[in-house]
Amino acid sequence: MEALEQLERSERNAQLSGPFLEILPVSGAAVSTLGDLLGSETLSATNPEAAKLDEVQFDLGEGPCWEALATARPVEEPDVLRSVRWPAFTEAIRELPVRSLFAFPLVVGSLRIGAIDLYSATPMTLEEIDARRAVEMAKIVSRRVLQRALAEVGGEYAEDAGNIHSRRVVHQATGIVVAQLRVPPEDARLVIHGHAFATSRSVKEVATDLVEGRLDFSVQEAGDA
Template structure:
């Protein structure tokens, strides 16, 4: 019998991962009714990247409009927010969100944060029409999907902004500095090399500076990505 999780991972990590249909393979591998993937916050803005159906998209839209809901909590807390029975949810939490979706066919919501190192990108929102608990196995699989999707979302955002995620270190003179900076970010955040490079490029994009300038700041220890309560340390 085919492994639905493995097949979905293959679809997401293959040479031609889905673009606007990112949510489709995830929904096919998990016991949920729908999936939406969105960017949230100041870095990439509020936007639905992919949704399997109108209800999933609607859940995103309501959270964008109201500034509250499981996706906001997931990205703010940096951990999944699992609500197995939305109808029995305490009214003190997300009151406007719950009121806005009271007529939607939604019984449970599970939100997983999208992030790479210190970069908060957005959230992956799963819903079920029935109230149900997400098992530990499916929660782990969802978190694995969110990790892969985080990289795909950031990669696509940089491409749309006119940046080339594959071009880091391509010039003769910048390669050594960028390579060294990548190694330092890798150590600071315990990330694989490709994600460490994305963090450098994303910070350059967000601050309106060049990748070379960011790399030089990292190597000269003016910029440290180690996660602290105060955020990224920039001593420039």
């Protein structure tokens, strides 16, 4: 799918929202980070209305993106103006050309880092095939956002490529996370690096805790469910 390839090839976060409009029947899209790990920020928006939806949710602390983040599941609201789901948010966007809202969480393993907001100017629901496409696109966006965030901080949260023991323990830990969370190795490494960043520890320290059984991401994920 060309939109998936565009996301894979994207060089900047600002390019992450556009592909959603190419294959989904929506009017606008925005990609944002949320919560304590990466902070709350709009990384990409296709138009001012999409950016405004993010801004209102940041200010109020409620809305579809927050619900998607909290549940780690897609959120759909076919007609937000008739909904009582998020009263303050709905009132704040009443004058915008927005009727339907869809949010997809940005998740890498056990790390919840943000959400994708989609909206339509007319009441609607997403067809099952479109919802599946959005989920697949959200997986790619999740990895890209976390990879870039970790690349920016670098330093102590990067692997010590010159230390053989460090590489070995991180490799072992990656295999453990693959088994715990049933994710690909690339995602497992991102989870380890993201946890190191979130807890202000080195990747080697986190990896060692995983290998020695002091840390179990499958337990954390079950507790969040």
